[in-house]
Amino acid sequence: MIVTRGLTKRYGPLLVVDQVDLDVREGDRYGFLGPNGSGKTTVVRMLLGLVYATSGDITVLGQPVPKQVGKVLPSIGSLVEGPSAYGHLSGRANLALMDAAGKSGARRTRRSRIAATLDRVGLGGIDNRPVKRYSLGMRQRLGLAAALLRTPKLLILDEPTNGLDPQGIREIRDLLIELNAAGTTVFLSSHQLSEVEQLCTRVGIVDRGRLVRQDDLETLRALTGRSIVRTPDADRARELLDGQIELAQAGRLVIADADTAALNSRLVAHGVRVTGIEAERRSLEDVVLSVTGSGSDRVDVQDGDRP
Template sequence: MTPPTWAAGDLAIETRALTKRFGQQTAVDAIDLAVPMGSVFGFLGPNGSGKTTSIRVMLGLAAATSGEVSLLGESMPGRLARVLPQVGALVEGPAFYPFLSGAANLRRLDTADRAAPGRTRRARVDRALDRVGLSNAAGKKVSAYSLGMKQRLGIANALLMPRRLLVLDEPTNGLDPQGTREVRALVRSLAGEGTTVFVSSHLLAEVEHMCTHAAIMSAGRLLVQGTLDELRAGESRVRVRTPDADAAIRVLAAAGLTAGLETPEVPARPGADPWVSAPLDADPQPAESLVAALVAAGVRVRGFQIDDASLEERFVALTGEGFDVVR
């Protein structure tokens, strides 16, 4: 299948001052979200930050207090009947009939979709189960499924029909490491086929593995959004582990770097060599030249690394909080 092309600036999801209140509590606070067509977009934030509420409003499952939403270029919820057949979604965990098999559940759900042709139903169900690795459990009752298997079945349901947009709320919830890797591969393959994938998660590592773009939510507010490279933009550091800390600091200073001893968060074991670190400027020297200078000066280099800015550091810099904080 040849992936479709879009004009630069085409958006799969766009919100303008989207707000949702529950009584006096503001769950979503005037967010302006822009999800490019063809992207794998990570919607990041701690549990309770407003991610799922935002998704429910975008999909027409809850009414906005104020603001505007458009999906695939169409206003929501006014064009809901036209838009939703083009959207697959897994929101707040899947729910199925426990006394039916996985395949029977999917066939029942597909029957309820007016846009789904009955003549291809069995083949589409089989293909969706195969894509999420549940072919061997297709005939097993869902009551015997693990949490991870139910999560896979929910993703399979979202894939029963061709979709231009796939919205996945915590898709790796309950999955073991192998299942998590398979979901990552599935998301990448869907994006390669031209589907825009919107992934809500509180797991930074998952977003860094899967996504091309991301946004960070906290306490109902949208703090920042952009490509992963844009979000990671920040201070990189060179780190040297050595028993000759003073000499290493002098060598790095001669290279134009302001170095100092690191204070470890966890006390180091007795006798462990300290780490010296320095922020790198916009045009840093090559790593090999720094190592050569250290060795030439007699510094015993026991460890050397350059740490790029991470999404976690970006989040902490924006909010001043750890990622597990829920207000």
């Protein structure tokens, strides 16, 4: 769906995106994860033909971008750096204008399509108030509605849950999963680990303009070869598993043993009550922190600069 080769963008001397090789496959829910200022938005803009690459190739839906971007954009729904709309018009009027602009669906069906899309993002009962009186969450939903207006094959979403409350985030996640199940590939750029972890099947991690890791979420969250045991009888377990315990705190033991089932029966056989046991996985956070530096919104004093 999206393939880039050596994608690079330079603003003057500033290297914003550096040799990025993205590979988003059909049916993916791809999480494009990186700290603020790591070049995510610039990549998204290049995919949509808004910003021109300094070097490298982009192929979206089998077409070269930006050369044939006009051919692929009708099949893409996008949300880039927050939603925007004409503040003095209603949400419906905004969607109607957006639909009328560019290659769009038939005019006869516009009204019903807009109503259906608004319904989908949870704005079905919206009145005719101008968008400037919408809350942030409502604007976000409206932006999403604009992206969904044409039932796209590919959704490119940049921070789609910004400004939403936990319930709204959940709703949008469910909506995206539903769309994905119906065949829409989702490319989601975010700096929120939990969002990506809960939604995505594949993850690309970007840091300071470079794609430092790209893999299936399952692979990234590989087993660590340790088990986590919760027990009220921590002391007895400690005696039993002496030497294997790497960390013990308040009834939670981290044990260097990958075979959870065997460990469990062994503990139980020796009369240790087990309230919970699971194989430890790397959290996405561990993965990200191990491959990225701090975000570019943090500016530390260089050693040589110190007075």
